[in-house]
Amino acid sequence: MYFDTPVYFVFLTLITLAYWRLQWRAQNVLLVAASYFFYGWWNWRFLFLMGGSTLVDYFLAAQIAKSSDARKRRLFLVVSLVMNFGFLGAFKYFNFFIDSFSHVAGWFGHAERLAPVLRIVLPAGISFYTFQAVAYIVDVYHRKMEPARSLLDYALFISFFPHLVAGPIQRPAHLLPQTQSPRTFDAGRVFDGLMLIVTGLFRKCVVADNCALLANGVFNGNLGELNLPLVLLGTYAFAWQIYGDFSGYSDIARGSAQLLGFHFMVNFRQPYLATSLSDLWRRWHISLSTWLRDYLYIPLGGNRHGEANTQRNLFLTMLLGGLWHGANWTFVIWGALHGAGLAVARWLGFQPETSARENAATSFSTLKRWLARIAVFHFVCLGWIFFRATSVNEAFRFLQGLARPTWLPQYWIALQFLAIFTVPLFLLDLRLERFQEEYPFEKLKPFGGALSYRRRAIFAACLLLAVLIFAATEPSAFIYFQF
């Protein structure tokens, strides 16, 4: 079930109405049932996979917490990690490794013997719920948290439908306690949740889906031979497509959770206003970048063993982060680019300010800040070319277009089209950045709270009207569903 389809909103409305009429334990039962229904709507067969791994992880975590024998505890941890990463590897990377080995074997004339024999369907959301399960088991192992008190609570933590298929990846310490205690109906938060859902729809259906039209047109060669303006237009369009797509999805997920009394971590904080690469990764897909930091970068040694090791760890973390996105060398290169960029920036000692608040407090001039933003945005765009391309060859073919500076009059309409759908989101981001808002227009209180709410409601209604009219007629699936 996609968040941008009418059936999702029928589902969400029914669940919300029923949910607030139940007591806490019954609410959890309802949410687990609804989440499994939500997941099974796409493919019921994979319910067994998710259910099975939930069951095993729940019992292994309980054993880890109960046991005082270090060897036993480590054994349970390893079993859980092998199972979780085993499923992920089998479903996500099997073909990638077989294809890669076949390719290498082909150099020695043995390609046929290694040719792939399985074409496995990737279960939606497996990358996301696997990371949540791993975080849980590792935290329990390190005694950073108690294991879940009941299987129901843990099943809800793993399968809760707003985050199930594309995150945000929730930390056990943040979400699990919420599943284990009664939720409060807080009208203000419900209102904020509705605002998030509407802005999320705007980001996804209006900005992302329209930018997708242009990006796909350019990448598929529909606008003619690639040249400098086309490469720029296509890359900018994809940059805003993926941002609108994923941040829109995250907003709808957060908003849906808030309707049910849950709070999810913020996943995007105006990433294209980042002034450095490290700043970017504090703003882009925050739930993943912090997961990688806590469960990969720090266990690798983080910045504790000298400069060279820190840079190696940064690079490795980003490389694996790239591979997490998909089983393709293009994602590996994308991760490597970011890893190298972070390492080089650190080596050069280039660590500009991290937030608007800090910016305001320092002498970092507006001009310098904007130059830094533009530079970071273009570095990110370079990475997006690899991210979007279906193969490394296609990415390099695309990059070759940069050497042909030919302007044709028909590009003007493409530029206008891009501006129409990206400038509103850019302005919204500027406002969110300036006022450091977590919810759109939450600090709009010139005439007191009540009027502010009403004004925000009118703003939401206008956005909804824009969604109804400007939503692209060829909607594209959420990009992160494939990861």
Add this chain to the structure above:
Amino acid sequence: MHSSTSNFEDAPARRAIWFLLLLVVLVALAVELAARFGVPFVNQNMRRFYDELDRAAALAAKPANQPVPVLLLGNSLTFFDIDLRRFVEQLGPECEVARWAVDDTNYLDWYFGLRRLFRAGSRPRFVVLGATGGHFVSPRVRGHFFAHYILDRRDLFAAAARTSADATSFSAMTLAKASAFYGCREEVYKRVMTWILPRFEGFARSLTQRPTSNRVAPDVSARARAQLSELRDLCAAHGAQLIIWLAPTREKDKYGAAVLASARECGVPILIPAAEHEFARESFRDPIHLKLAAAPVFTSLLSAQLRPLLLSGKEPPAPTPP
């Protein structure tokens, strides 16, 4: 709405939620009403759609000495390639022609559209359907527009099965059947975008055009046979005879041969009014549509081949219960 634990100190927020929900309902109502009553009023295509649908539905069975009722069915090719006024003139007063041409439609749109027309009481003696070979074997329908404007409510499940709709697509199809706005959202989007960017339509077409391939799907002949037989039987069950024609194309119609052979196997009369390359490349406005100047020439070719068939005096097949 109550909760197990509730905070009653947030009355302004509660009022705001109701206010926002009220606005959402109002916005939804406004766009629905605008789609039902405003769009046909301002959109020429939609007005034509309704006019043609009414005329097609009004085609009634006639005795032998009355003009033969002919339904001219198809997509934009029927609209652009046939000069309707000339066509009617050339067929003469012996024929009563009603056109129902809906842009961007394919076999399944026509099949379910015909079912709807027949159910509405339309009784043409001939259904004349024209397109390229690709349109006859395409598994696609015209999205939400199809669901709302072409499909009969009773065919919802059948259409979902034929289009291999999953649960999400089926729910969207159901909503589109109920909501005029959802059904014509594409038209609204195009119109608003064209108002903002005057050359938007051509630009959007160039963005979404699919690369052409010379590969012909292996099961195309079987599909063409099955679909043409199905359409022939549907027409026969309502006392009509199906006649199809293949439109000229700028490049070779890669599915044309399969459709031609299948039609002959199924006993469906098939006309090819223009031989390959009869129209020069310059006669086409795009890969399949003729330019305005070439349409009268094609119309004459088509009507010359069609007229003898329509007036052959052969009795149409006896209606059989569907």
